[in-house]
Amino acid sequence: MKKILVINGPNINMLGIRETEIYGEKSYMKLLVYIENAGEEIGVEIQQFQSNCEGAIIDRIQQAYGKTDGIVINPAAYTHTSIAIPDALKAVGIPAVEVHLSDINNREDYRKLSYTSEACIATIMGKGFEGYKEAIKILAE
Numbered sequence: 137m138k139k140i141l142v143i144n145g146p147n148i149n150m151l152g153i154r155e156t157e158i159y160g161e162k163s164y165m166k167l168l169v170y171i172e173n174a175g176e177e178i179g180v181e182i183q184q185f186q187s188n189c190e191g192a193i194i195d196r197i198q199q200a201y202g203k204t205d206g207i208v209i210n211p212a213a214y215t216h217t218s219i220a221i222p223d224a225l226k227a228v229g230i231p232a233v234e235v236h237l238s239d240i241n242n243r244e245d246y247r248k249l250s251y252t253s254e255a256c257i258a259t260i261m262g263k264g265f266e267g268y269k270e271a272i273k274i275l276a277e
């Protein structure tokens with residue numbers, strides 16, 4: 137069975153509280169359960185990780201080297217600032233799919249640039265929780 141690691145960046149643990157008009161009313165706990173169920177349905181083993189710290193996200197990507205078949209990553213605000221995260225994805229060479237709950241192309245201009253994209257085989261945005269399931273499906277194939 138394929139192993140998929142799902143990584144969520146800063147403030148994703150505040151889902152249901154933060155800017156509900158953008159990110160919706162459902163909590164991070166609900167997202168964890170949704171992703172777990174999606175993995176079961178698709179037939180992959182899911183591991184999940186969330187951190188507000190860039191370095192911790194990089195450490196987790198490095199730990200996945202040789203142990204994980206795919207990475208689903210929502211780097212949140214680090215999408216637009218971090219070069220170290222795509223560097224880490226390239227370093228481990230694990231296929232990765234980038235996910236955003238909101239449509240970052242239809243928000244503030246500073247969200248339009250994603251450094252993460254260049255290290256990912258696909259980017260899914262604006263589909264809420266469903267985006268994670270789509271990303272898992274892509275990596276399961």
Ligand code: DQA
Binds near residue numbers: 148211214215240
């Ligand atoms: C986000 C979009 C980012 O611009 C933002 O900083 C987030 C969440 C999304 O899932 O839509 O924290 O990655």
